[in-house]
Amino acid sequence: MDITDFVSRSLGVWRSQRSVHHLAFAHFEQVNSVIEILPLETTDIEVMRLCQEHNIEPEKACSPFKMKWEGESDWDEQQELKGSTILVPIPESDKRGKLLRDKGYAETVTAVAEYQLMEDETFFLSTVYDRAAAEERIWFVNPNFRLRVSLIKTSSNQGVVTASFSSEIRKLS
Amino acid sequence: MDITDFVSRSLGVWRSQRSVHHLAFAHFEQVNSVIEILPLETTDIEVMRLCQEHNIEPEKACSPFKMKWEGESDWDEQQELKGSTILVPIPESDKRGKLLRDKGYAETVTAVAEYQLMEDETFFLSTVYDRAAAEERIWFVNPNFRLRVSLIKTSSNQGVVTASFSSEIRKLS
Numbered sequence: 001m002d003i004t005d006f007v008s009r010s011l012g013v014w015r016s017q018r019s020v021h022h023l024a025f026a027h028f029e030q031v032n033s034v035i036e037i038l039p040l041e042t043t044d045i046e047v048m049r050l051c052q053e054h055n056i057e058p059e060k061a062c063s064p065f066k067m068k069w070e071g072e073s074d075w076d077e078q079q080e081l082k083g084s085t086i087l088v089p090i091p092e093s094d095k096r097g098k099l100l101r102d103k104g105y106a107e108t109v110t111a112v113a114e115y116q117l118m119e120d121e122t123f124f125l126s127t128v129y130d131r132a133a134a135e136e137r138i139w140f141v142n143p144n145f146r147l148r149v150s151l152i153k154t155s156s157n158q159g160v161v162t163a164s165f166s167s168e169i170r171k172l173s
Numbered sequence: 174m175d176i177t178d179f180v181s182r183s184l185g186v187w188r189s190q191r192s193v194h195h196l197a198f199a200h201f202e203q204v205n206s207v208i209e210i211l212p213l214e215t216t217d218i219e220v221m222r223l224c225q226e227h228n229i230e231p232e233k234a235c236s237p238f239k240m241k242w243e244g245e246s247d248w249d250e251q252q253e254l255k256g257s258t259i260l261v262p263i264p265e266s267d268k269r270g271k272l273l274r275d276k277g278y279a280e281t282v283t284a285v286a287e288y289q290l291m292e293d294e295t296f297f298l299s300t301v302y303d304r305a306a307a308e309e310r311i312w313f314v315n316p317n318f319r320l321r322v323s324l325i326k327t328s329s330n331q332g333v334v335t336a337s338f339s340s341e342i343r344k345l346s
Contacts, residue, residue, distance in 0.1 A: 017199055019192030021340045026190055028203045119292040141324065145333055149320060160318055165338030167194045 001121050003089045003097060007063040009140055010037050014168040016071070021163045033071025033081060035168065040064040046086050050100050054112060056090055062097075064088040089115065099125060131155050144170035174294050176262045176270060180236040182313055183210050187341040189244070194336045206244025206254060208341065213237040219259050223273050227285060229263055235270075237261040262288065272298060304328050317343035 013036045020029040040047055042061045051058040064087065071081035091097035099113040113127040113134075125136040133153045140146045148166040153159060186209045193202035213220055215234045224231040237260065244254035264270040272286040286300035286307075295312040306326045313319045321339040326332060 015199075017194045017196070017201065019194070019201060019203075019338060021190045021192070021338075023190070023340060023342065026188075026205065028190065028192060028201075030192075030201045032199065120295075120297070122293075124293075141333055142331055147322060147336060149322065149338065151314065158315055160314055160340075163320060163338075163340040165192060165194075165322065165336075167196060167333075167336040169196065 001117055002094045003091055003115070003117070004063045006117065006123050007037075007039070007065055007089070009143065010138075010146070011039055011065070012037060013171040013173070014146070015171050016069075016166050016168045018071075018164060018166040021165075023160060023163065029073060029075040031071050031073045031081065033069050034171070036068045038066045038068070040066055040086065046102070047088055050086060050088050050102055051090075054100055056098075056100070060090050061088050062091050129155070132161070144172070174290055175267045176264055176288070176290070177236045179290065179296050180210075180212070180238055180262070182316065183311075183319070184212055184238070185210060186344040186346070187319070188344055189242075189339050189341045191244075191337060191339040194338075196333060196335060202246055202248045204244050204246045204254065206242050207344070209241045211239045211241070213239055213259065219275070220261055223259060223261050223275055224263075227273055229271075229273070233263050234261050235264050302328070305334070317345070 013034065016033045016035050018031040018033065020031065022029065042058060042064060044064065047061055047064045048058045051061055066084060066086050068084040073079060073081060086102045088100040089097055090100065095117045097115055099115045101111045101113065111127050113125050116124045118124055122137050122139040127134040132155055135151045135153065136148060138146060138148045146168045148168065150164045151160050152162045154161065186207065189206045189208050191204040191206065193204065195202065215231060215237060217237065220234055220237045221231045224234055239257060239259050241257040246252060246254060259275045261273040262270055263273065268290045270288055272288045274284045274286065284300050286298050289297045291297055295310050298309040300307045305328055308324045308326065309321065311319060311321045319341045321341065323337045325334045327334065
């Protein structure tokens with residue numbers, strides 16, 4: 001499996017059930033959302049702009065995609081969990097590369113993450129921010145069901161602040 | 174890492190925060206528990222009895238251990254989540270083997286699972302029952318924090334009934 005296979009398996013609309021463990025105070029947060037993952041052309045204007053921002057030649061981009069989400073949390077029902085982001089893989093080999101992302105919902109700056117495709121086809125993503133680090137694992141149990149575990153860590157990379165788990169079922173319409 | 178390393182990293186007392194996703198009706202269940210993992214001798218009478226039950230020579234056992242848990246679910250607060258089980262690894266190589274387990278809390282029979290230690294040090298466990306299958310991944314983020322993802326599947330191994338996620342913090346007393 002390479003990044004193209006991984007992105008192509010991810011395309012579509014997913015119903016996501018997400019649990020967030022806020023570890024310091026053992027709080028459980030529940031989020032229900034719908035996630036849509038759409039393919040983009042490498043010649044898409046936003047893809048090209050994101051590459052330029054990072055001084056990367058747009059020809060190196062592979063299987064860029066857009067992710068949209070809309071959800072509801074039981075923690076703060078007033079808060080609207082809605083957004084979209086553009087993601088651009090820049091492979092460095094079959095199994096590794098960078099993932100460019102424009103401003104996410106939690107970030108005010110663009111981020112560069114490192115991805116890796118593991119032996120068991122788990123997609124592993126690591127992002128280092130100024131004051132925190134994030135780590136994500138995504139794997140498919142079957143073509144219509146995928147799991148995602150995300151950690152938010154302190155920047156020293158040792159303390160874990162939140163651990164979250166999403167089970168995502170493909171919406172077959 | 175081999176099974177002895179994995180068991181030795183697991184020994185101790187853990188505070189576990191667990192989310193269960195009941196997928197058919199998108200229900201979230203929350204469980205708080207304390208888990209204790211204790212080493213056993215390979216000459217322990219219960220370890221030897223479990224090996225005999227499965228016609229396995231007790232000399233093949235490696236790093237057997239006992240797991241005890243006590244918890245509370247928000248789903249059925251009347252239900253007492255309390256129990257213990259004995260687990261006996263039978264390595265077939267550095268990275269693979271069988272795991273014998275005496276009656277678990279959900280089972281009325283002893284179970285034989287297959288384990289595997291992955292490239293990224295994830296412990297992967299697969300158990301096939303008469304009418305269901307279970308799959309579990311456990312990995313350490315740091316020596317005092319581990320994660321566990323468990324799936325209960327239909328016996329055809331395709332449909333997933335529940336997906337659950339535990340974050341486990343070592344209790345340092």
